[in-house]
Structures are given as C-alpha cells and as structure tokens.
Amino acid sequence: MPPGDRVALVRRPGPRLEDGLVTHVRRRPVDAALAARQHAAYRDALARSGRRIHEVAPDDALPDAVFVEDALVVCDRLAILTRSGAPRRRAEVAGVERAVAALGLETARIEAPATLDGGDVLQVGATVYVGLGGRTDGRGAAALRALLEPLGRTVVPVRTHGVLHLKSAVTALPDGTLIGRPDAVDTAVLPPVRAVAEETGAHVLPLGGDEVLIGASAPRTAADLRGLGYRTRVVDIGEFEKLEGCVTCLSVLVGA
Ligand SMILES: CN(C)C(=N)NCCC[C@H](N)C(=O)O
Numbered sequence: 001m002p003p004g005d006r007v008a009l010v011r012r013p014g015p016r017l018e019d020g021l022v023t024h025v026r027r028r029p030v031d032a033a034l035a036a037r038q039h040a041a042y043r044d045a046l047a048r049s050g051r052r053i054h055e056v057a058p059d060d061a062l063p064d065a066v067f068v069e070d071a072l073v074v075c076d077r078l079a080i081l082t083r084s085g086a087p088r089r090r091a092e093v094a095g096v097e098r099a100v101a102a103l104g105l106e107t108a109r110i111e112a113p114a115t116l117d118g119g120d121v122l123q124v125g126a127t128v129y130v131g132l133g134g135r136t137d138g139r140g141a142a143a144l145r146a147l148l149e150p151l152g153r154t155v156v157p158v159r160t161h162g163v164l165h166l167k168s169a170v171t172a173l174p175d176g177t178l179i180g181r182p183d184a185v186d187t188a189v190l191p192p193v194r195a196v197a198e199e200t201g202a203h204v205l206p207l208g209g210d211e212v213l214i215g216a217s218a219p220r221t222a223a224d225l226r227g228l229g230y231r232t233r234v235v236d237i238g239e240f241e242k243l244e245g246c247v248t249c250l251s252v253l254v255g256a
Contacts, residue, residue, distance in 0.1 A: 001077075001103045001104050001105065001254065001255065004255070004256075005052060005255050006050055006051050006052065006208070006253070006254075006255040006256065007051060007052050007053075007054045007103065007253070007254040007255055008043075008046040008047075008051035008052070008053055008054065008251045008252070008253055008254075009054050009055075009056060009068060009072070009096075009099060009100075009103075009251060009252040009253075009254060010039075010042075010043055010046070010053060010054075010055055010056070010068060010250060010251045011055065011056040011057075011058055011059075011065050011066055011068040011095070011096075012036070012039055012055065012058045012066065013032065013035045013036060013039055013058075013065075013066040013240075014032075014058055014059065014060035014061075014062070014063065014065070014066075015032050015060055016060060016061070016063045017030050017032050017035050017063055017066065017239070017243070018030035018032065018063070019063040020063040020064045020066075020067075020243040020245075021063075021064055021086055021088065021089070021243070021244075022242075022243060022244060023134065023164055023244065024162060024163060024164055024168075024244065025242070025244055028242045030239050030242050030243065031239055032239075034238075034239050035066075035239035035240065038235070038236055038237050038238065038239055038240065039066065039240075039250070041235055041236070042235050042237060042247075042250055042251075045213060045233050045235050046207070046213075046251060046253075048233075049207040049208060049211060049213075049233065050207075050208065051207075051253065054099060054102070054103060054254075055099070056068060056095050056096050056098075056099040057095050057098070057099070059091075059092070059095055061091075062089075062091055062092050064086075064088075064089050064092070064243070065092045065095070066240070066245070066250060067119070067240075067243075067245050067249040067250065068092075068096065068249075068250065068251065068252055069118040069119055069167075069248055069249045069250070069251065069252055070082065070084060070089065070092070070117040070118045070119050070135075070165075070249065071084070071089070071092045071093050071096040071118060072093075072096050072100065072118055072252050073116075073118050073121045073144070073252075074105065074252055074253075074254050075123065075128070075147075075148055075151055075153065076151055077105050077106055078105065078106050078107075078108060078147065078148075078151065079100040079103075079105040079106065079107045079108070080107075080108050080109065080110065080144070080147055081093045081096065081097055081100070081107060081108070081109040081110070082109075082110050082116045082117060082118055082140075083109070083110040083111070083112060083114060083115055083116060083140070084115065084116075084117050084135060085115035085116070085117055085134060085135030085136055085137065085140075086117075086135060089117075093109075103254065105254070108147050110140055110143050110144070111143065113139060114137065114139035114140040114142070114143045115135060115136060115137050115139070115140045116130070116135075116136045116137075116140030116141070116143065116144060117135040117136055117165055118252070119131075119135070119164065119165030119166065119167050119168065119248070119249055120132075120133065120135060120136040120140075120160075120165045120166045120167070121144065121166070121167075122166055122167055122170065122171065122172060123153075124172045124176050124178070125176055126152055126153055126154060127153070127154050127156060128144070128148055128153045128154065128155045128156070129156050129157075129158050129166060129170075129190065130144055130155055130156065130157050130158065130166070131158055131159075131160045131165055131166025131167075131169075131185075132157050132158065132159050132160065133159070133160035133161070133163065133164070133165070133166070134164065135164065135165060136165075136166075138157070141155065141157045156189055156190075157189070158185055158186050158189055158190060159185070159186040160184060160185050160186075161183075161184055161185070162184055163181070163184045164244045166185065167203065167246070167248050167249075168184075168202070168203075168244065168246065169181045169184035169185050169202055170184075170185055170190070170193055170202060171202060171203050171204045171205070171248060172204075172206070173204060173206065173212065173225070173228075173230065174206045174209070174210060174211075174212065174230070177194055178190060178191055178192070178193045178194065179193065179194045179195075179196055179201070179202065179204065179221075180193055180194075180195075180196055180201075180202030180203075181193075181195070181196070181199065181202050182195060196218070196221045196224075197218070197220035197221045197224060198217065198218045198219075198220055198221050200215050200217040200218045200221075200241060200246065201214070201218035201220065201221025201222070201224075202246075203215060203218075203246035203247050203248055204225070204247065204248075205247045205248050205251070205253075207233060208256075209231075210229065210230050210231055211230070211231045211232075211233060212225060212230050212231070212232055212233070213232075213233045213234075213235060213247050214232050214233070214234055214235075214247060215234070215235065215236070215237050215238075215241065215246065215247050216234050216235060216236040216237075216238070217236075217238060217241060222234060235247065237250065
C-alpha cells in the first residue's frame with residue numbers, strides 16, 4: 001500500500017445474509033437484494049469520501065462476513081486478525097487475511113483461547129478502548145495491549161452491558177468526543193459520552209476532516225451533528241441494522 005493511500009476494506013453480503021447472528025434484537029426478515037443495493041451505496045459513499053475500495057472476496061457460506069470490521073483491527077501498518085467470541089464467525093478471518101496480505105500490511109493475530117471482535121475496538125488518537133462483553137474477553141484485551149503498546153497506544157478495557165459490541169454503544173467524532181449510549185458502558189473509565197437522540201445515532205464513522213458517515217435511521221442525531229459543524233454523509237443500511245450491524249461494521253479504514 002503506497003504512503004498516503006486511503007483504503008476502505010469491505011466485503012459484499014451474500015445470499016445467506018438473513019442467517020446472520022442476532023443477540024440483542026428480535027429476528028426480522030432480511031431482503032438480500034435490498035441489502036446488496038444498500039451495500040453498493042455504502043461503498044459508493046466511502047469512495048466519494050476519497051477512499052480506494054479494496055474488497056475481501058465474498059464467502060456465501062459465511063452470513064456475517066459482510067461485517068468485516070469484526071475480523072480485523074488495523075493500527076498504523078499492523079493488521080491484527082481477530083478471533084471472534086462467536087465461534088461461528090471465526091472462519092471469516094481466512095479471506096480477510098488474504099486481502100490484508102495484498103495490501104502489504106504487517107500481520108499479527110489474536111490467538112486461542114483469547115477472543116476479540118473488531119467491533120469492540122474503538123481507536124481515539126493514541127487511546128484504544130476495548131469493550132468487554134459477550135464477544136471480547138480479558139485475554140483478548142490483554143493480547144491487543146501486547147500488540148499495540150509497542151506502537152505507542154494505551155489500551156483501556158471498558159465493560160459493556162446489553163449491547164453486542166462497544167461500538168454498538170459508543171463511537172467517536174473526528175475531534176475525539178465520544179457519542180452514544182452512556183447507559184450501556186462503564187462510564188467510570190471513559191471520558192464523557194455525549195448522549196444521542198436515537199439508538200442508531202451512537203454509530204458514526206469519521207471519514208476524514210469534519211465529515212462523518214451516519215445511518216439514515218438516525219436523522220435527529222445527524223441534524224445535531226450538523227449543528228455542531230460536522231458534515232454528515234447519510235447511508236441507508238437498514239437491512240444490516242436488522243442484524244445488529246451499523247456503519248462502522250461494514251468496513252475497515254486503512255490509512256489516514
Ligand atoms: C459494531 N458492530 C455492531 C459490529 N462491529 N458488528 C456487528 C456484527 C453483527 C453480526 N450479526 C453479529 O452478531 O456478529
């Protein structure tokens with residue numbers, strides 16, 4: 001990957017998407033054709049924000065593979081292949097590993113018995129918050145710390161309650177302000193969390209500069225963010241939200 005290259009790693013959804021895992025929401029039917037169109041619009045939004053789209057080869061046997069963020073954490077030029085707390089999702093890593101190799105990143109992996117999902121890893125400047133909940137355990141957080149401290153990062157474990165991942169509850173604005181649902185995380189170890197108007201408003205993906213990507217299901221939060229001076233790029237990812245996905249889960253951004 002040449003210096004200055006800004007990449008978005010994505011993985012297209014397959015026909016079995018509706019078999020994706022649900023933990024904290026009621027299962028609802030998923031329209032695979034609509035999901036494919038929504039994913040195309042999501043890729044287009046990332047491309048328009050100046051990212052080169054790098055695709056992991058899809059795998060139709062893995063319904064949750066589209067949530068590519070959970071299989072990979074990238075910090076500087078280090079790509080960490082995760083070991084999901086959901087055993088069924090562990091096979092996703094093989095395809096992601098091939099895609100990462102093509103980018104020429106250095107790789108490391110979370111080894112058994114530790115578990116860690118990328119959705120639990122929130123990087124804010126030199127601080128890396130790691131959610132401890134249903135998918136990521138203390139060993140996973142410790143393994144991440146061992147890999148990231150040499151890169152100058154401070155890893156802070158955060159207990160989560162009643163949510164799938166840390167980033168289901170809290171994400172960060174471009175200036176590092178945390179936004180989301182303070183009720184779902186151990187706020188004692190976090191800086192203040194700005195509460196959002198809608199549950200899905202907890203999820204923003206900074207795209208560079210003052211621009212953030214946000215789901216169409218959070219119009220009031222998007223308006224609040226515009227009031228704060230941010231530019232919002234809005235995408236409808238409703239079919240993925242039915243499976244507890246959000247704007248962060250569908251990509252991994254590599255490069256500044
Ligand atoms: C921040 N979030 C929420 C994520 N990174 N991942 C969502 C994964 C959803 C999938 N159905 C599952 O249950 O694993």
